[in-house]
Amino acid sequence: MIRGGARGGAANRAWTRAAASDFVGGFCGMSEPSRSRAASATAFIAAGCALLPAGPARAESLGASETAALSLLLGALFVAVASSVALLRARRRHAETSTELSARLRDMAVRLDRAEAELAAEDRVTVTWSAGDSEPEIVGEASRIPGLPAGRRLLAFGSWLDAPLARALEERVAALRQRGEPFRLMLRAADGVHVEADGRPIGASVRLRLRDVTGEKLASAELASENAGLRAALGRVTALVETLVQPVWQRDERGRLVYANEAYARAVEAADGAAAVQRGAEFLDQADRAAARRAIEAGHVFRKRAPAVFAGTRRVFDVVETPSPTGSAAIATDVSDLEDVRADLSRQMEAHRRTLDLLATAVAIFRRDGGLAFHNQAYAQLWGLDPAFLEGAPTDSAILDRLRAERKLPEEVDFRTWKAQLREAYQAIEPRELWWHLPDRRTLRVVITPNPEGGVTHLFDDVTERLALESRFNALSRVQSETIDHLNEAVAVFGSDGRLRLHNPAFEALWRLSPPMLRDRPHAETILSACGSRHPDPELWSRLRLALTAMPEERRRVAMRIDLDGGEIVDVVILPLPDGGTLLTFTNVTDSVNRERVQRERAEALEAADRLKADFVRNVSYELRSPLTNTIGFGQLLGDPRVGDLSPKQKEYVDHIVTSASAVLAIINDILDLQTIDAGAMELERSSVDPRAAIEAAAEGVRDRLAEAGLGLEIDVAPNAGVFEGDAKRVRQVLFHLLSNAIRFSKPGVAVRVSAAREGDAVAFRVADEGTGIAPEIIDRVFDRFESRSGGARHGGVGLGLPLVKSIVELHGGAVSLQSTPGEGTVVTCRFPIGPRPIGDADSRGAESRSSEFKSA
DSSP, X not given: OHHHHHHHHHHHHHHHHHXXXXXXXXXXXXXXXXXXXXXXXXXXXXXXXXXSOOHHHHHHHOOHHHHHHHHHHHHHHHHHHHHHHHHHHHHHHHHHHHHHHHHHHHHHHHHHHHHHHHHHHSXXXXXXXXXXXXXXXXXXXGGGSTTOOSGGGGGXXXXXXXXXXXXXXXXXXXXXXXXXXXXXXXXXXXXXXXXXXXXXXXXXXXXXXXXXXXXXXXXXXXXXXXXXHHHHXXXXXXXXXXXXXXXXXXXXXXXXXXXXXXXXXXHTTOSSHHHHHHHTOOSSOHHHHHHHHHHHHTTOOEEEEEEEEETTEEEEEEEEEEEETTEEEEEEEEOHHHHHHHHHHHHHHHHHHHHHHHOSSEEEEEOTTSBEEEEOHHHHHHHTOOHHHHHTOOBHHHHHHHHHHTTOSXXXXXXXXXXXXXXXXXXXXXXXXXXXXXXXXXXXXXXXEEOTTSSEEEEEEXXXXXXXXXXXXXXXXXXXXXXXXXXXXXXXXXXTTSBEEEEOHHHHHHHTOOHHHHHTOOBHHHHHHHHTTTOOOHHHHHHHHHHHHSOGXXXXXXXXXXXXXXXXXXXXXXXXXXXXXXXXXXXXXXXXHHHHHXXXXXXXXXXXXXXXXXXXXXXXXXXXXXXXXHHHHHHHHHTOTTTOOOOHHHHHHHHHHHHHHHHHHHHHHHHHHHHHHHTTOOOOOEEEEOHHHHHHHHHHHTHHHHHHHTOEEEEEEOTTOOOEEEEHHHHHHHHHHHHHHHHHHXXXXXXXXXEEEEETTEEEEEEEEOBOOOOTTTGGGTTSTTOOOOTTOSSOOOSOHHHHHHHHHHHTTOEEEEEEETTTEEEEEEXXXXXXXXXXXXXXXXXXXXXXXXXXX
């Protein structure tokens, strides 16, 4: 207990010393009022300490309760002392802070005065908007800045700024107050004063400062404004250059690439212009770059059309590079298509020149200065000018003077005025057409056409022949009109539009149309409707209407015959014309039709009589052959010695009977052969025929007649006669009849000549006699049937030999001809084709000849 009390007292003493030390330290730092309050507290603590027992005895005499009370007292004292010390320290710091703030306040007041003085000295106005305060604070005299209103009207920007600037300033102020975005604008007041508007946030407030920009500041502001404008213009130009399809690049003063646009990058296959500049990719080849560098160093603009590779494809570009103080700038324009067009244009111009050289129209093209730029061959030939003279590109005036000296131009009284009028075409817009009548009686149509690029083109067309043709055409048209007007046939011509173009009076009379109706060139529909009264058949007018109004390629020739109401018969012919028109002709054939009917009836009667005659001859011939055959047989039997002897007189009579009967039988056989040929029933037994054998066989049949007439026979077969294909029996029959005919008309003591020769693709037999010949008036009828001529003959015939010869030869596909001279003789030629030939033509010719024979009979 004592030890604990001792320990407690020691602790209390230690604490007391510490507290005293702190107190003393704090006391020393206090002011006078604080020190008095601290002294009172110290006295209170000392009084408390005096109540404590003194020494160990005193401590031992204290009980536990006294110790607890003492501890509480000491704790309260400690808290009181500590609070006093803290209070003292706080007061000391407050005093120090107050002193410092007072000094700072005095300094700020001085600074504020100085700033307000500066603001008052400068020409500026400051508008401040504090946080939460809607009313701005305006500092400065706005009246000192020209153009700015005083007071709160300063914030009505539209009162002293143009509308675009006022709107821009309002937007910037709104962005500053709402989002704190600073700005600086150069404004121009209505009276021309430049004002700088500077807005920026300051703490919790925002400030707008307006100041007059004068002197160097104004110059600096103008430079800044100009610099901003230049930067904007440069940006626009750069943006435009980047969109160009032409490669554009720039070089510095040492020739290094410093800029390239997107087209340049595509040309050199770079990612962009910056990549092309970074790797130094060149667009032109080395020679062109060197030439451009030399021109730039000399201060000249480099221009050249050069090939270059664009994105892997070789193209042609017009390159222009111009020098600048800090280097050069260049642009390349792709003219590959232009070169192609130029080459194509050159080819077309050359083709046009060649085409103009082929024209018959003379062409001369003169330049703007009057020099000859081109002429074709027709021009040189028209005027007969020397090619060397024309190749020297003479002026049109020199050419006219030379032509006038050679008297090749129209004779003009005032040649100088006439030439000056021609020169007016160089200033004209429309072409001129002139007619020149030359001294050599030629007429030229001259067309002078101004060219778009200047100069003129002269076209000379020789219309002499055309005028003559037009004159003849007009005369022919008048003759044709007169002819058509006097034709008996009704004629009408309709144009491609279906309207009447031409008609004659016969057309009006036939269809009973009035001249006033036809004067206005009515349409075909109107005319056909008017003509329908004379022929009410609608089918006819439908066909006529279709023929007149159909498309030109669908029109066809139409011919028909119609009967009119008065008993007239008209032949209608519709003929399409080359110009798309249609010709209608109406021929009144009433009389000819009536005559044709009479002729037809007569022909029918003749044909019936001919058939009756043919039937009669055929029947009689067949009926006579059997008795004649019997007569000949019995006559030959009577003359046979084995039957019995006859007296010379009886034998002579029997021979006459046989001879006469044989002659009649031959005539009947000829008639039957002709009838067989006419009926088309005769068939040829074709084989190879030897001309010599055929002649000898026929001569054997007439040898007795030759001897009786005292005539000779000459046979001449050419070595090249060869053989031909035919019916040998019929060929011998032809030669027999020809020889018989020659014998009948030959004079005694002469010879009949028979020859055969090859003539082309036929074998020609000729039988010639030296008889009386044939008169010209009957030579055309010698081949007609039953046409017998007895003049000069020993005995007459029935006129069937030559017709039969002609029929047989034509049946072979050959032909018969006859030449005769009265008193000298006759030559009959029969040509047989070598090979077989269709006999249709021969049959038709035979039928025609037989028809003519029947008609003549």
